[in-house]
Amino acid sequence: MQVNTEDITVAWGQQPHQLDSQYGKWRLAVFQDVQESIDGSKLYFLYDPMADEQSGTSGQRKGYPGLIIFDVNLRCFAGEISVHSPGKMKFLFALRCPSPQGGSSFVLVTEEENYGQIRLNISRIDLAQDGLSIANVRPIINQPLVIGGEYICSMRDDAPEIVVMANPGLHIWRVDCMAETAQAPIADFNVPGAELDHFYDGFLNNGNVIFLSATPDGHFDNTRVHILNLNNPQHITSQNTSGDPSRGMPMPRKQCGFDSVTNAILMAGGEIDRGYGNVERLVDYWVLDTRTFQWMQVPSQMPCPLIEPRLTSANSGNIYVWGDFDQPLPGMPPNGTHLRILRVTGLEKANHPPGYTPYQAPAPPAYPHLDDSKSNPPYPPAGGQNQGGYPGQNQGGYQAYPQQQAPPYPSYNPNQNAGQPQYQQQQNPLPQYAGDNSGTYQNTPDGQTAFYPNKKQKKDCSIQ
Template identity: 65%
Template sequence: MQVNTEDITVSWGQQPHPLDSTYGKWRMALFQDLQESIDTSKLYFLYDPIADEKCCTRCFVGEIPLHAQGTMKFLFSLKCPSPQGGSAFVLVTEEQIYGQIRLHVFRLDLSGDGLSVANCRPLLHSALLIGGEYICSMREDAPEIVVMANPGLQVWRINAIAEQPQEPSANFTVPGADLTHFYDGFLSNGSVHLLSSSPDGHLDHTRIHVLNLNNAGQITTQNCTPDPQRGMPAPRKNAGIDGVANAILLAGGEIDHGNYNIQRLVDYWMLDTRTFQWLQIPAQMPAPLIEPRLTACNSG
């Protein structure tokens, strides 16, 4: 596997982009999500000043104001362009009202130049009512958003290219399952892959749980095998993880050895979702990152 690592941040002491003097008052903002434009020329960072504790930061070479109900949480990229020829996304926002979580799901179309919003419309008739923790993910094999939430393990499937607001295309509960038992969940090959969590909150790399969306209600558990040369990834917290066709990708994270001794990792791993074998990717992060975010773009 050939992997190229490129650090596109501005190095300390070097001159930033000229437009950065206008929009780059910082580089310490808390972003909610990241996606690539359909023509691969831009990266879009989803930012919400409320989620960033109102630090009033601004970003990079341009801003696109979003007007949608709730706090910005997730941004998913569609493989098809917007009707205007720009990028098309699914935007997920969250509202907390009297202890209840409501998730809103929008279709977001950008203009042809990718620098303004052409349309932002709801995909659902009404918000999803969530009992507590939840996971949102997007299928790589179909334009569909999958939301999983507790209590228990409830699942909603949402059509991301619907022309009008509608009900979820499917909604079911997995008997005997509890979302809080899992580290995280991702979609690959039309199935939900739920990563295990150890009692202390670290990623358990030894097994994975698979929920087939076409056979709702049954979870199967698969034991994972090690890389023949590199073994298993170290148990870790706060890793960057994303799902693609035939694989779950893992990047960095940290190991807490106690007494404020935190080891930050720079490695990359891939779990083949056909064989459930871990493979270490021959590359490293340019620098150890705190809670890295990993996004697999449609361009590869």
């Protein structure tokens, strides 16, 4: 498996784009979710101002709830789209088909509390052709889903459906994302004898819900999974997993990034608390084949250890690993954290299925694409007409960059912060697990003050 990881956080070796001065504040924000545009040229980060302000590491809120646009080619934030929807922004899912207007289509899940009752709202967002504004926002369920507290939201890889799993017990709703009008969920049932609290996380794979196990102390249990068939949801079966023939099993960990692709569940990074405030951040990639249930360690690693990394698999096949990083990039404030975005190719283990057959639509007009055959393609030269350009863009369009090979990406320097665990670039690294202590998650290297708010019991970022 050939896996490449590229840091696309900033355009290294180039002058910052003029848009960076306008939207650079979003590099210091905490986001709820991210999805790739239908043409792969943009990332849409889901922003909730309250979560950003309460993170303790990113400062004050940066703007209003909505989608924040990151241009993959320019490698900078390039716009903001306000979204008016009740409740807190929680999850964003991308549809494989374009919007009727030719842009991307997303499904948004928001959470609101009303008189002590937690309700989930599910809406569809259709973007305009230029990808810079909303053409339509509408609910796709006729009334909010009432839940008891913790829940999991995931999207099927084989159908345009959102599946919501919530307590008390294990209540499941299936929601049709292609509904023309708001309607009731297409399925609504309880799984007898099951409790959502027993699981670490859950993902949809080939028509099944695959629940990941949790250890009593809240770590991810890599030794088994639990399977629920959506077409026969009366029983949950358990399946033991086997280790990599060369590397064995992944180390038990917390706060790791998970997502799924067809026939596989992907895992990236995470944390091990060694005790006495010593938190080791991992940089490894693992794949669980959901046909053989065998783990495989990927012969590659993240260039830097992220705080509570998030992992997003895009419909294009790209994988994005993103999250907070507490060693500021050049030109950024010395305190707090900033966003780091890694684009991983080759990590998906199986081919992605085609688009939803019953919903095929004409492809939208093409955006400028990154030419994979060139390592540093030029952007459109200045002087052309601005057609649907970013807000604040000059009439001349994009700034022309010198056509020269950019210097290599800087790697993580383990000696920047004294006392931090070292991450050497070794071939096929195999860290050793040296026990666990379920202590606090505070890490204060020299010159930094990183405060991590209290977490709810044992769950990672996908269970809310």
